[in-house]
Amino acid sequence: MIRTITLTLFVFILYVATGLETLVGGRMDISDAFYIATVGLDKEDDEIQMTIVTKQYSPKEETSQIAKQDKYFVSVGRDVFEAARNFNSFMDKETFWGHVSYILVSENLAQKDIDSALDFFVRDHEHKLTSNVLVIKDARAEEAIKLVTDSGEDITTKLKVLSKGVGALSISSELPLIDAFNKINNKYCSCYIPTLKIVEDQKDEPEEETKEASNTENEKTDEKTKRLVLEGYVFFDQDDAKLLCSIEGGTARGFNFIINKIKSGVIVVKDPDGEYVNLEIIDSKTEIIPKIEDDKITVKLKTKMNSNISEIHGEVDIFKADIIEGLVNQQNDIIKAEMQSVIGLVKEYNSDLFDLSSVINHKYPKKWDKIKDNWREVFKDIKFEIEVESKINRTYSIKKPALSREKEKK
Amino acid sequence: MVKNKGKISVRQALTLFAILTITPTVRFAASSTALIAKQAAWLVPTVTAVFLFLMLYILNILLQGYKNKSFTEMIYDITSKFWGNLIIFLYLVWITILIAFYLRFYSERLVTSIYPNVKIDIFTISMLILIGFIIRNGIVVIARMGEISFILISIVILVLMIFMIPTIKINNLLPISYLDIMPTLKASFSGAALFYVIYLFFFAHEFTHQEEFFKYGKLTLLFIWLINTVIILASIGNLGHAIISRSPLSFLIAVKQVTLLGVVSGFESILVATWIISDFIMILVLTYSVLNIIKSLFKLSSYNSFINIFLVFLFFISWILANNVFELQTLSVDVVVSGNIIMQFILPIIIVVIALIRKKINIKTN
Incomplete structure (x- = not known):
């Protein structure tokens, strides 16, 4: 008993003597963290540009106003990890990566570096391996994120809705990070990743007399005519993981028939x-x-x-x-x-x-x-x-x- | 009752042995077997179980021939004083290295999986302080803790397995053909290295109901076989042998994939907590064995005065073993597996053969 008390006292004195410093770091208050839900990766010259969309959880989150407060931040680094760390230099809260649901990789980056783009997300201890991977076709990941977020929508929710709805046409599917990485590792078969693209809605040519009147309105709503579509796949070479080709429409459905x-x-x-x-x-x-x-x-x-x-x-x-x-x-x-x-x-x-x-x-x-x-x-x-x-x-x-x-x- | 005071039953001892196998199984069973046997790795525990059954039979002969005697007493009786001292000293050195190895791995694992920016000393020292406290209470307390931990660990692994069933892909576990025979046999070598029961024989004089050793031994083997098989099945079935063989924490990354109803995830934290419990029991039991060896080797009446010194010694050895986790992993594959095979299989078999030749024991004793 005396020994127990002595040791407890000793540990307590040691703890106080260190200025009550936290011995085991890594603890994060919910209110002090940005929970990253969607990550976008682009190639910026020889560097990687990372765009993150966060969702802040707080007791007030249930109100629609707070729920819409999704923010996105952009950072650049030599590689994915450096870009991720660079967020800490200007963000006012710590980043938490355990809630990432979607990783969007631009086609430009995926051309040659899909393996290194995903490596950080598989290797790092904080990430979950069930995040979905998508390649943004003919556009930047930042553009796709900006398009949705600026219109007041939550991109993560949007992507979840798209993923759910894609089954109705079967022209794409979902692919978890670990499955993508497993396929990249497999030297005997090609890796496929579903694609996301930005499409512009077709507008009917207005009548002559209404043309002039609607001109101003059209200019204002021009940005909203673009939308995200989940369709098709890109394939990567089984030898060097370089982008091989892409498919959409009937061919994408044909691929889904086969797999x-x-x-x-x-x-x-x-x-x-x-x-x-x-x-x-x-x-x-x-x-x-x-x-x-x-x-x-x-x-x-x-x-x-x-x-x-x-x-x-x-x-x-x-x-x-x-x-x-x-x-x-x-x-x-x-x-x-x-x-x-x-x-x-x-x-x-x-x-x-x-x-x-x-x-x-x-x-x-x-x-x-x-x-x-x-x-x-x-x-x-x-x-x-x-x-x-x-x-x-x-x-x-x-x-x-x-x-x-x-x-x-x- | 009075006669058995301060002793544990053979069933309790074998429960401790079962827990001892959990830590290395979770850490490396899937990756080490997947590396060699690939998709057929889930068959490896079955092959290993055959070897372990034979070894259990051999150890039973020894135990029944020397009832209420520790392994050190058996060695002294079977061999000469010189050879006895040498063999016991070898065991002393090897088990000490093994404890330091597991102590370091326990800390490294926490740093790798949850706390990357924390100094590993904090985990090592806190574990050693806890060991120092508990070990003074003797084997009865350790055995009771073992029984509770055993139930807890079994439930956690069972629940995790149930959650993982929907994501297991049968294709990842097939095909199985005659081409897999040799790789499976080769991979069973690393599985056999987990047969730590001989280290518990150093306090065999504290066992009661020794005649039930073979009966409970078979049940323990069944448990070990089951745990090994389900862990390998779940890991490779989920992620495929290519990813699993490359991962230092293979079962952990398989568990990281688990989601319940598409919402609840993060089950790896439960696994890590369970892992710490099994690490604690393992280090505790092996330390108890070493202290018993020291007591016998130096003819001491009590080992209590050695506890603190030994724990401090362990702390330094755990640091000397490897510069980083990569060296530790290499040590595990290149040295620890082979060392364990020598100390757990080859040496005991030699001792039993000598005992049979010198008619110290006979098979009929069984």
Whole structure:
């Protein structure tokens, strides 16, 4: 007991004698920290420019006014870490990196340095590995952040909404930081990262008499005509992680068909009268089936897909076996064409864009062991075959088109 | 009751042994096995368990032949005084290095994972002060702490595993073919280095119910196999063998990925806290073993006067071991694993063989 008291006293005296200095640093008050939610990275000559968007948590955060107080700061450094540290030279609060949800890398920086751009975020102890990575296409990351933040919106929330909504078209997806880093590390397959782009809304040409009147208004709202769109992917070379190519639209959806990241989507086909019939993708599953015969590899991409009819424009009753079959054939052709465009890229860049190496390794481990060192050479001789089996299963609340009854009367 | 006062049961001792394996398992089981066996690393604990089972059987023969005797007494009886002193001295040096190694690793891990700007001395000294306090209370208190810690650690690892199940990718754990046989066997070497049970034999004279050693030993092996397998499965299944083999804190980065309902994260702090508890038990138990060796080697009636000196000595050794964490990691792979294999497998087997030849023990005793 005496020993315990003596030691406690000794430790207490030691602590007081040091001026009550905090022995273990790293403690941060909530009110003294800027919580970084989104990071943007740009290449600025030979330096890295980092733009951070912070969200300040405070008891008053629930009020909408405070919640909108997202701020962004810009810093420059020789590399990502230095740029990150340089924030401390002018910010009035400490930065906390544990809440980063999105890392936006400009295409310019991603061209050559995607590995070093992400290294800090994977290596540093404060970061979480589940942050999503996006490449900003044809624009700077700062521009994208500024566009949203200046309009009073929170870019992190905006990106979350976009990520959630991207499944409706299946032309992009989300990619956590650790998955991106894992793919960059994999020398047998190309790394893909979803892309974000700034698009300008198309404006209708106004009538002559209204043109003059609306001129002033248009100038004022000019900035708001730009918006962020989450669409497509960029690919990086499996050897040196340099930017290889980018895809969007149907090709991006074709890629999602191959890597099984289809959530939903719209396929437009035509009925016998040439009127549109809209099909909603319900589910899709692609099997990558490699076959090795006489040292020659052939790969079959076998896709099974289901859709429902969501909109009919014409008057024809399409719910007949032969018409449905025709629609299914059109659907198959569209999917096949989208997947084929990805195969075209694979051949053009001689790059394993959809991790075929892993499929071969799993099916033919012994064979893979022999060919893996020469994978790129072997890869260019691979023949691909696409097989699509789709079904149109149902429509929803009504069956026949609105005008089909009148046609029957005639 | 009076007879068993100040003693612990074999079950309690083996519980301590199970905790002793947690720290190195969490730190390096996944990365060291993934480096060699790649996607088949999760099979390594099964191969290791076979070796450990055989070793458990051999140690059981020794323990049943020398009931209520410490390992030092066994060595003296089996070998001559000169060889006995030499072997015990070797164990003294090796376990001391091992404690200093784990002490340094415990501090380095905290600095690497949570407190990068803090001097590691603060963590080292606070751990040593705590050890100095607790160790004077004897093995019974240590064993009881071990039992509570065991439950706590098991629950934490189990809960973390449940949270990690949805993110495990089966593709990361396959394919398995005959090509994986040799790498799996090679990787099992590092797993076997965690068989610290022999170090607990230095206070085997304080065990009761020694006849139950093999029975509880098998259960402990089952626990170790399970913990090792799930940790490797979760790590490689989540991140793939390429990333795991490159990470010095492989299981930690796998846990960093865990999110509950897409909102709650930061579970790595729970793992780090659990890790500190297992570090504490490990350093405490190994220090207790060393103090028992000192007591036997120098024919002392009590080791109490050595506690403070030894702890100060440990502090300096932990500094001398390595200049930085990279040297410490190299030491772990190049020296500690091999050293442990010699001290935990080769030397005990030689001792048991000599004992059998000299008919000091016989297999029937089992």
